[in-house]
Amino acid sequence: MSRNWHGGGQGMSGTRRYYIAFIGLLATFALAACSEAPSQPLRVGINPWPGYAPLFLAADQGFFSDEGVDVELVELSSLADVRRAFERGQTDGMASSLVEVLDADRNSHRAPMIALMADYSNGADVILAKRGITDIAELKGQRIGLEPSSLNRFILARALAQGGLSMDDVEIVSLPQVGLQEAVEMGTVDAVVTYPPISTGIEQTGLVAQVFSSADIPGEVSDVVSFNRETASRRSADIEAFVRAWGHAVDLIRTNRQESYALIGRHIGMSADELEDAYQGIEIISADRQDEFLRPGGPLASGILALGAILWPGEAGEDAKSVSRFFRGSARTSWVSVE
Template sequence: MKRLWLLLTLCWLTACGGQPATKVVIAINPWPGYELLYLAQQQGYFAEEGLQLELVQVASLSDAQRAYLAGGVDGFTSTLIEAVQVAMLGGKPLKIALLADYSAGADLIVAPERFTSITQLKGRTLGCEVSSLGIYILARALMANGMTLDDVKVINVEQGDGNRQLAAGTIDAMVTYPPYSIALLKHEGMQQLFSTREIPGEVLDIVSVSENLLRRAPDFPAKLQNVWQKVLEYHMRHPEEANALMARREGISAAEFNASLNGLALLTREAQQQLLADRERLSGMLDSVCDTLTRIQAVTGTCDKLPYLFIGGASQ
């Protein structure tokens, strides 16, 4: 038995092919979809694919992005928004290795019940992560209601501080997502004013890695997608067990975790491949995100310089 364990360990470390497996460090933020990566780790799927992958927990999307920009990790979980920002900010060149899910209602704007519409937030102070998805969601919510960021006062509020600042009245609304949004909505008098259900297909959750890593491990995206498919299938076979495991890590109940998953559209390997084959659509998504970010001055530069970030395409 001891010899078998040693053999399996050596196989994992060398990917069973004589070459040491490349260690990959990914910064990961709280989000129901990304919990599937931890579940995959628990089930041994990374080892099965010969991946030596370390998941480093950070507190927010902004933190994951900062970890990558600082050079401390090989990749990070985020939305397409953060990946475009990294490319525009001159971070290490990256490619998107996994299309995890679409946010289909999970990203929210939460406010007290005295506000019954987005338009009533005119002139108010709103909190969001200004260096990442939060400012994009806020800008799109305002646009959808005939307003711009000039119509409100925006301050940077990290996800972990949204609860306190809403309670103190420092801000009148907060852009948030699970599990943070679950805690906020538990407070009496708090409600959802806007969600990504109103902007379908715009917020794509992804895993990006450096091009340098891909030169060292060109098969990493394919292996990661195999892992993702395995864990999706495991979740479909054992939903109650899987949700309980993932909910425990996020600090919420299994029922709350299951409800948060209803705001996501998880992408199977087949769905990812179909989307990756549609270069025109993906280029349009990149252009749309970049145009919005430059319009609200979240990034500087011109979008015609933005490289094609998806696997399988050359730079534009």
């Protein structure tokens, strides 16, 4: 008597039954391997700037790991490099100023969304001019070195406006931040727009004096960490953990400043004393203060509106409704709601 069933497609040979069981076993192993495979790290582009430095501290001290998120900080030399890496999909997020957020939104399909308010500059971003130039009005007709496609444009425009000048009244010399000190020493520029650690080295040459700083435009120069929309939607829990780790790092700086500065200095090339001075002009924003800045109609939203009007005058500007796209899914709301 045959053990095989026939007719109506209901029978199955022993060989076929074993084959299907074998395929099922392989599928089970494959699914198990996938579920156990670690997720890719969150890759965040960052350049040397004390305002972002708690991220280095969070990595060095294991705060990211403690919160259960794998983070790779991709160190780049300039904000322009950070933005380009983000636009090309080489990073998931970027630590940057609002200028890079707006530029990436205009120039790519990455749709940056702000997850974290890192800091605002209250004197650290500066315009340094050669000796003999004592105020902004005297910059008329002078050569100004700055990093193109960066916050430097905004700072210069705001400074010139206070001196009764416009961008048309000066000669812009586009240079990377790392090339500004050489330009000052060679005399190929008359002033530069810069920030620590580059500004520290330039001031130490004794060839320049400060004629403007972000303290003259309080609250207008903000730095953030943003992630592209797809990452924001898919990895909400990881980004929330990222913000918590940031908070631990900020707390450590406050409770153990000198040790924290020593660790940070190794990444951005500044001594503890230089960092102490730099942080006099930088307000680091802790995790428990994020709502204050990320709320609808808050300082960041207002900053984006003002920034767009200065960087792209004459164009149809942002409005409160359109600005909201940068904040949906922030770490202080629900990432799951991101479409």
